[in-house]
Amino acid sequence: MKISAATVLSARDVTKLYGDTPALRGIDFDVAAGRVTALFGENGAGKSTLMRILSGSEHPTSGHVELDGEPVRFASPRDAADQGVSIVHQGLSLCPNLSIQDNLFLAREICGGAWVIDRSSQRATTTAILHSLKEYPDPDLPVGDLMPGEQQIVEIARALLQEARVLIMDEPTSALTAPEIEVLFRVIKELTANGVAVVYVSSHLEEALRIADDVVVLRDGRLVATADAESVSVRWLLERMTDRDRDDLFPHHAPVSGQEVLSLRGLVVADPANPGRLAIDDLSLTVREGEIVGIYGLTGAGRTELLEALAGLIPSQSGEILLCGVPLEHAGIRDRIAQGVALVPENRWRDGLVPTMSVGENLSLARLGTFVHRLFFSRARERKVVDRMITDIDVGWEDTRAPVASLSGGDQQKVIIGRALLTAPRVLLLDEPSRGVGTDARAEIFELLAAHAERGLAVVFSTSDAEEALRVPDRLLVLARGVLAGEFRRGETAREELMRVADGTTVGTGEETAE
Structure with missing residues (x-):
């Protein structure tokens, strides 16, 4: 130049x-x-x-x-x-x-x-x-x-x-x-x-x-x-x-037809920043084992509030949240994790990582109690679990003692996902999992999620990326101002229709809008 x-x-x-x-x-x-x-x-x-x-x-x-x-x-x-x-x-x-x-x-x-x-x-x-x-x-x-x-x-x-x-x-x-x-x-x-x-x-x-x-x-x-x-x-x-070819940037996932694992009935959630406004208004949906469900919506649609309510971070005003038929509305965050609900937050630096800790320490936080036997902490047991998860999530860094801050954004996101997976969830919730990561890392993250879905994990993720919404989930739910405005199977709609539905100007289902 x-x-x-x-x-x-x-x-x-x-x-x-x-x-x-x-x-x-x-x-x-x-x-x-x-x-x-x-x-x-x-x-x-x-x-x-x-x-x-x-x-x-x-x-x-x-x-x-x-x-x-x-x-x-x-x-x-x-x-x-x-x-x-x-x-x-x-x-x-x-x-x-x-x-x-x-x-x-x-x-x-x-x-x-x-x-x-x-x-x-x-x-x-x-x-x-x-x-x-x-x-x-x-x-x-x-x-x-x-x-x-x-x-x-x-x-x-x-x-x-x-x-x-x-x-x-x-x-x-x-x-x-x-x-x-x-x-x-x-x-x-x-x-x-x-x-x-x-x-x-x-x-x-x-x-x-x-x-x-x-x-x-x-x-x-x-x-x-x-x-x-x-x-x-x-x-x-x-x-x-x-x-990579553009078509290889998203996984080719064949949904597994499993049992219903998560069910919402008439869920109502207030906006934490403005309690007089409803972030989620009378929402009902189900998610099955092995299914990847996407939540798409514009700003203020209620995507983050929905996932945080499911994880127990914010309360619901009314309605039911059922995990394998068991009500969760009154369960705290710890209880929901124990019962099989894990959340990967949107802001990985503020809510997901402990920057002063190593890669291995950030991963093992999810299962610290299992490494203790008779008041002694087993480093060998911790290392075995961490090494296995590092291989599973394919972090491009072999030394688990390295500071997590030294990883790329994509590898940091994989560490947070890996920590959530160590809790053995039935339902994995992810809020904007590809935000701030590179193209290759995004593909790898969705390939990881697809692989776990094929083993029976129910995956629910939110996204503001239209192409991601159209190409990744088996089923896409579109929110508009807290209301379910549309539901589509992969390949049933185009970007233009998706934006119209997300804007709240139309309410559609896959049958009504399929091209």
Whole structure:
């Protein structure tokens, strides 16, 4: 890639080794002012390593970074930010107990005198930056009270306060709702219109192509393709990212005709954030052994609330939840797990993983009691169970003592699924199981679920991905504002009909809408 007049940040022949293992191999990468450069690649392709090098968190083993065509060596992320290169990580780095203005000026306070912070100037500057992004929250509002999309905007505002010329965004939509994604895209377009260069790293291919100007693909640590975003398709990306055919990205699962294992009768669940609103309204459904059931819906449809009510995280107002005929409404979380209901939460960092623990320790948490005999903890028994599960879920890391934070997003998700499977569930609930993972990892996760379904496990998962909803489950339930708006067997409907039903404008069943 040649340096153009608009190129702001570049990697030149960058190689990064961890021991003898190459993470990057001779990468040449350019970022242009006023354009969105979308970076694609599977887990392990080298995306995160390249972003850490560009933002000053790491240094290349060989090669160098250039800023405005001149070699530069960032001493730290703070040094990079001071020179105009900022990064917004997937896991936001905000302090939830501090206000918006305090987060923006943390370690960069405006002082009006000796040891005195000029809060009035900070507030005015915060308001001006937020208004430039067409956002109008109170600068004194605690960040913890904001929605995920609003927190993402605060991260961007902090980068702009540091006069960012290059903004690197790592999986920026992984925790956002559809309306919040639209707000983020509007902000990105305004930034690029003002000359800011954006590096956009995402595993959501169609979504990223909407916002991208330039496309770069990494595979196995090498840069394998570049193109103008308007000239490429999802299929083009997949062909260069992975050896998989698009049809192989989802498992070919033959549903097992088993006994009814889960039954809901007239379930009503209030919205935890707004008790006056019903998240689930008079829902009845059944799930059988060996069946994979998908729950699809737009923002506010009640997908997460349904799964959390089934797992016992939030109470139901009325109705019945039956597991193999046994009522669960008054059972707590621990009792439901013991009876065979396990949940894989949507937010793996907040609700699923213990980041300070190893891969093995995160897995074995599900069965700690079984490793104790006469007050002694059996490491050998724990290791045997963990090793067997590591093989089953195919985590690409042999050392179970490694920190779970060192795994890719896809392998971290497999660890959480593996821990749930160690409870020997009858019903496995998964909330957005493919969110924030690469294409290959997504395929592997659904292959894992299909394999366990063939052994009789009932799988219920929620998704906001239309293609996933249409191609993975044996049976798809569509929620619209807490009501069951449609039910389809695999292959019985198309994307357009699915979106109409999810929007609540029509109510359908497979028989009514099959094409």
